[in-house]
Amino acid sequence: MTDRRLGAAALALAVAGVAVAGYLTYVHYAGIAPVCNIAHGCVKVQTSPWSELAGVPVALLGLLGYSAILATLFVPGEGARLAAAGLGVSGFGFSAYLTYREVFSIEALCQWCLLSQALMAGLALVTCVRLVRGPDPEAGLAPAMAVH
Numbered sequence: 001m002t003d004r005r006l007g008a009a010a011l012a013l014a015v016a017g018v019a020v021a022g023y024l025t026y027v028h029y030a031g032i033a034p035v036c037n038i039a040h041g042c043v044k045v046q047t048s049p050w051s052e053l054a055g056v057p058v059a060l061l062g063l064l065g066y067s068a069i070l071a072t073l074f075v076p077g078e079g080a081r082l083a084a085a086g087l088g089v090s091g092f093g094f095s096a097y098l099t100y101r102e103v104f105s106i107e108a109l110c111q112w113c114l115l116s117q118a119l120m121a122g123l124a125l126v127t128c129v130r131l132v133r134g135p136d137p138e139a140g141l142a143p144a145m146a147v148h
Helices: 003-030 041-046 058-072 078-106 111-133
Strands: none
Touching (some): 058 078
């Protein structure tokens, strides 16, 4: 897979992540129940003690994380690739911890949280592959994300 395709995949995953986390952040601050097909698991998860970290909704943290990854995709250079991979891997780790809490502490699953976990896993993988592979040699000094 070329760097351009890896970049496009990362872009699609990050945009989807912003949408999911944005929706969950909106739901939190609007005080409404999220649309949920898993026996009200989303409400149970969204109102659990693990839905906030130091008073900040984890959905907002996710929104900030996905947005930061998205921003790095438009910055050229090895540093931006490293930042994207670092954010992707740490986001995946945090999502894995939250999924553990869903299963073993809250005893409920949230379809939006599981979707976010899958998106972050994909981002961690794609951004790490982009980091290891580096830019395509024939791309020269092209921008980090030349999406045509």
